Amino acid sequence: MFEFRKRSTIQRKKIRLRVLVALVFVLGCFGLLIDRLWVLQVERYQGLAERADRNRIALVPIAPRRGDIVDRNGMVLARSYRDYTLEIVPAQVKNLDELITQISAVIPLTPLDIRRFKRRMGQTTRYASVMLRGNLTDDEAAVFAAHSFRFPDVNLRARWVREYPQGESAAHVVGYVGRISERDQERLEQDGVEGNYRGTDVIGKKGIEASYEAVLHGKTGWEEVEVAASGKPVQVLKRIDPIPGDTLHLSIDMGLQKMVEDLYSKGFVKEGMPERGALVALDPRNGQVLAYVSAPSYDPNLFIDGIDVENWRRLADSPEHPLIDRPVSGTFPIGSTYKPFVALAALKLGVRDPNARIPDPGYFEYGNQRFRNAGGAAYGPTNMHRALVVSSDTYFFSLGPLIGVDALHDFSQLFGFGRKTGIDLDYEKIGILPSREWKKKAFKDPRQQRWIPGETISVAVGQGYNSFTIMQLAQATSTLAADGKYIRPHLVSELENTVNKTRTPTVKQPDYQIPVSQASIRLVKDALVDVTRRGTARRSFAGAAYDSAGKTGTAQVFSLKGSKYNSRNLKRNLWDHALYMGFAPANEPKIAVALIVENGGWGASIAAPIARKVFDYWLSPKRSAQVDSVPVLELDSDEPAEDTSPDVMVPQDVPANPEDKAPEHLPDILAPVGNGSGRNGAEQRQNNE
Incomplete structure (x- = not known):
């Protein structure tokens, strides 16, 4: 009996102990839960609430x-x-x-x-x-x-x-x-x-x-x-x-733009064969670009969602290079279209009296070398006015050593040569406006770094190391037409806010005035007017209802080394470049033009007629483009004695200006394969970066 009571007491104690342990465990668990709820609901409420909102709100x-x-x-x-x-x-x-x-x-x-x-x-x-x-x-x-x-x-x-x-x-x-x-x-x-x-x-x-x-x-x-x-x-x-x-x-006028593009697409040397080249037309009064042509062109709609590889190869591998923005990215020697600015430099520096008559026997001798006029022409005693009208190489050959390459460099820069014009486009090239300092930097061989005096002679007629963009030539022409007032060229004339419809002009006033006398500018302008009346551009502007001023130019692409130029014996890519610069009306210019037809032949026969059509269109009351004829060069006719000399230097392998090495964008090119991998996929993507 006693033993039974003792065992019952021990069992009750064990049960109470177990209940107590279970109670402590349960209370501990509830304590942990309450503590966690406190942390979540009180201490971390703000942060967690924000996270919850972020999960709920996108x-x-x-x-x-x-x-x-x-x-x-x-x-x-x-x-x-x-x-x-x-x-x-x-x-x-x-x-x-x-x-x-x-x-x-x-x-x-x-x-x-x-x-x-x-x-x-x-x-x-x-x-x-x-x-x-x-x-x-x-x-x-x-x-x-x-x-x-x-x-x-x-x-x-x-x-x-x-x-x-x-x-x-x-x-x-x-x-x-x-x-x-x-x-x-x-x-x-x-x-x-x-x-x-x-x-x-x-x-x-x-x-x-x-x-x-x-x-x-x-x-x-x-x-x-x-x-x-x-x-x-x-x-x-x-x-x-x-x-x-x-x-x-x-500021572009699409009527003028399409008229010029149509001219280039129809061809000048042979109708139906498109030409390569560039044309820029500016308003000298405000710097607005009226036409900006780069021929040939491309369809930008191809690039929006990525261009397929077939179309890319057609454009990128074309020998006509339609993707090159020629007016600002193509650089060329500009031939005799440079002569008006050389004449202004001579007047500014006072190296020659413009009325002085300089003998022109058909050549200019410097040292032991003889530099001849184009076509062997001899103009006799020639002053500055007549030299510009007939495009006497001899007269400008003789100006080269008097001015000096460095002084010519500094003066020409004021007109926009050898620097960015400031047009509102990316990747504008500077080109080459030669000087002694430039040559030292351009060549690594010490023997090539020394400036040779005879090189200045070629530079003075727009050849030699000269390499400019058509945009630079157009800007210089516009500045001359504006009597030395430099106004930055621009394509965008106004920005219109689409909300409040307000318009803001992009260019309001000229950048600077070139320090050259108005008498000097008037002398050069008068000579350029006579170029269209009785000089190298007279046939192209015969019968025009307005007076214009201009200068033809023919730039060689290889050295003749004293031999006669004959296009019939040359491949087309060795023909001379045809150029023209001018403005109209002569007294109160409203439009200035510079253009090039690459390997076109002669400025007077090929480039000047284009400028005539541009002026006719822009100055006509209704500005109607009727391109009813395309200037075609008759190859069987006698070649004109144009303004290109057989003795000028045309350097080969001239280093490009290092400042012109701007990165070019490669578009999103779609590989022809379906899986987007392999040689035409992954490697193509890597090449596009």
Whole structure:
């Protein structure tokens, strides 16, 4: 009996102990839970609440509408329109090829669409949204929306798309946009504007599209969107509307532009055979660019979503080099069109009385070398006026040593030669305006670094080491027409704010006045007027309803070494370049022109007639372009005694100006293979960076 009670007491104690331990354990657990709730609900409430809101609210960027580009008369050169796209996040799709096949049964997909899609996949992460097909019509978008339940991993979205209605016309002016590359992204981050490009796929790559990117792009808008746990948007909580980019009003006149482009496309030497060259027309009164032609051209619409490799090869491998922006990126010797500025330098420095008659027996002797006039012509006693009218090489040969290459360099720079003119385009080349210092830097061989006095003689007639852009020649011509007033040339005349419709001019006043007397300018101008009346351009301007001033030029591309130039015995790529510079009307100039026809022949026969048509168009009351005839050179006729000497120096392998080595953009080139890898895929992508 006693033993039984003892065991019962021990069991009760064990049970109480177990209950006590269990109670302590339960209380401890509740204590930990309460402590954790305290931390989450009190101590960390603010941070966790913000994180919860971020999980619930998504910030969605709204891409702004890119600004339009129009000519001086309102003709649209570039615009943006809304279209629909199909986009896929590759990481969300198990069988991508099967999905594409299913989509193609609903919405047409071309092989080019698939190549572009796979190329874009290789350029981004698997978790980024990649466009499969763009430019869906309203009907196609409606059809896909009706079948969207079958494709939960495919998004139908709207976007802004760039379009260039004029095609090849003025393509080098307008440029084009392309997809934002890694290099573009790095530049945006360096400039601290990457946030303004969220939701934007493209950026200006060339031309005005690139140089005015900051004002064309606009300002990105934002939406605060409430998102469900499934990731689907529920409602818009807040919206900041995007601000569209400014509209750019160019000074270009598309009527004049297309008329000149048509002339180049029809050919001058042989009708129907397009010519290579460049033409720039400026308004001397305000620096506005009236025409900007680079021939041949290209269609910028090819580059918007990436150019296919076939079209890229056609453009990049063409011997005509249509992708080169010739007015600012091509450099050439300008021949006798340089003589008016050499004459002004002589007058400014006082090295010769302009009325002094200098013997011209048909040649100029310097040291033991004889430099002859073009065609062996001998003009007898010649003053400065007559030397410009007949384009006497001998007269200007003799000016070279008197002026000196360094003094000529310093004076010519004032007119825009040998430096950037300031036009609102990227990658403008400086070219070569030779001097002693330039030659020391240009050549590594000490024997080539020494300036030879005879080289100045060739420089004085626009040959030798001279290598200028047509933009520089046009700017110098415009400055001369404006009596020495230098006004920076510009393509964009006004920026129009698309919200409040206010317009802001880009250039308001001249940069500076060249310190040369008006009497000297008047003397040179009068001589250039007589060039069109009785000089080398008289036939081209016969019967014109206005007086104009100008100068023909013929620049050699290889040294004749004393022999006679004869185009019939040469390949076309060895023919001389044909040039012309001039302005009209002569007394109150409204337009100044500089142009080149590469390997065209002679300035008087080929280039001057183009300038005549430009002046006729611009000065006519209605400005109607009737290109009813194309100047054709009769090769069987006698070759004119043009302004090119058989003895001028045409150097070979001249080093380019190191400041002209600006990086050129390579577009997004679509590989011809479907998988976007291998030699034509990964290596092509690497080469495009």
